[in-house]
Amino acid sequence: MKQHRTIAVLLSIVLQGLGQIYNRQWLKGILFMMIEVAGFIYIAPRLGGAIWGLVTLGEKTQKFVKVGKVAQMVKGDHSIFLILDGLIILFLVFVLLGVYVWNIGDAYQSGKLRDEKKPVRTFRQSYEHATTFYFPYFMLALPALGVLFFTIMPIVFTVMLAFTNYSAPDHIPPAKLVDWVGFKTFADLVKMKSWSHTFVGVLIWTIIWAVLATVTTYFGGILVALLIEQKGIRFKKLWRTIFIIPYAIPQLISLLVMKNLFNGQFGPINQYLGYFGLGGLPWLTDPFWAKVTVITVNMWIGIPVSMVLILGILTSIPRDLYEAADVDGASTLQKFRIITMPFILFSTMPILIMQFAGNINNFNVIFLLTGGNPAKGDYQFAGATDLLITWLYKLTLDNNKYNVASAVGIIIFLIVAIFSIWNFRRSKSFKEEDMIQ
Structure with missing residues (x-):
């Protein structure tokens, strides 16, 4: 019988943390759910704009408009900021996807224990098990995130600049936008x-x-x-x-x-x-x-x-x-x-x-x-x-x-x-x- 593991996986796919709650791991399920909700609240409103910015690199430049006798500056798009914002959002999506996959795997393992008529670990037992057998992974997680955002992301940003025309004097934002030029x-x-x-x-x-x-x-x-x-x-x-x-x-x-x-x-x-x-x-x-x-x-x-x-x-x-x-x-x-x-x-x-x-x-x-x-x-x-x-x-x-x-x-x-x-x-x-x- 694989009833519990199947239901737990399906619930975790629908909403992160539901599989843990189904397996009566209440605190763990709530934590997973809070991570997904926080990610959804922060990323969802920005994801479309991030992709648009990476694809177009902006559409309007910064300029001065005369209003009556006074010239006012109208803010435009900044191509470089759009690339950075887009990369940050995409890297956060990558991290959240990793947590999402972890949530499904954890729900599957707990459901498997229930199918085998074995007790499911409590939050305290899960914590002790993780810190005993997976301690190196937890210690490496924070440095890995640092490498991801402070080493890999700048490298990707630098590589992307090579495929643009970002140079003086004709393409320096915000006065002038940057365009993708491929291998030119x-x-x-x-x-x-x-x-x-x-x-x-x-x-x-x-x-x-x-x-x-x-x-x-x-x-x-x-x-x-x-x-x-x-x-x-x-x-x-x-x-x-x-x-x-x-x-x-x-x-x-x-x-x-x-x-x-x-x-x-x-x-x-x-x-x-x-x-x-x-x-x-x-x-x-x-x-x-x-x-x-x-x-x-x-x-x-x-x-x-x-x-x-x-x-x-x-x-x-x-x-x-x-x-x-x-x-x-x-x-x-x-x-x-x-x-x-x-x-x-x-x-x-x-x-x-x-x-x-x-x-x-x-x-x-x-x-x-x-x-x-x-x-x-x-x-x-x-x-x-x-x-x-x-x-x-x-x-x-x-x-x-x-x-x-x-x-x-x-x-x-x-x-x-x-x-x-x-x-x-x-x-x-x-x-x-x-x-x-």
Whole structure:
């Protein structure tokens, strides 16, 4: 007999909480019912307007109308607010649908207990059961809601902007409305010469920067760690402390200090070079030397991080492997190639992939050191050292090209996601649980 579970499910489908009331779970049923009523009261009057706003992005603009001798402002639709309002309502609907499905499943389980002639849990028993067996889900529910509304929803909003013409000077609400344009923004990045030239140039430099910044800091950290751990090196703790100082100091301070040090007119580095008759270099004003400068400064900041990681790995490598290699007559280079480097790569490959992804989005070094400069005349709103992420910043805050910035943000995400997933799947760190089998 499945009479009770069937009736409970049908009642829960008709009205959330009725199934629990049918199963004599009065308090639980009332709570479910109150959630549905509250959602209906708040969402129902707004749902139609939210869908209309997302589809049309508004129909009337803000303008001034002359009434007698006085001009009065008539409020219009704000396309961006309509997108945000629509997303909030749709995400709330998604949450309420989740509660609705939970209500049906709960009614089914209680009805099943009645069909099996077993007692139905009281509210107190349901609470104790849930907190005992489903405690992790309850603890994760609030952070999950936070991620939904403060991470996923802004991402969806950003993606949607890429398919609009939201940019200055022609489409900035409320004076002028925004329209859906499909893939036109992406097509402009490829087809329009001014945009495509800038996009390709910045993209190539971003990849070169990410590779060089990752490789130099990673292998620089390995070199420093190996030197510190060499036999016969005294004051190891002192050396570790000295090399970790650049990482301990906030990047904002370090980068601003470095910016002054490399200043071409009054920077100490050019002054010291002048004392030796070498003359100064355009560290921050020449495109080539500016790129050399940012890579060098990034090494100063990034090598300590890799050094600390490698030092921990070196202490975990079994000593008997090196003793066996000595017995076999292996040289120092052979021991490094066959023993040390495989252990380091196995342990740090996930971090290496994350460092590469992080360097693609390394906003601080570029923005605080060069600001993306020096300027490049044939680029659209970008400089010679701009990465995609700093170009996105300039497009958004300095030039109000929000649709192009959103398209660039999507491209950055795709590059980082594809590279990271592909490398994670190929990495032995994720295929093998132990280095030594």
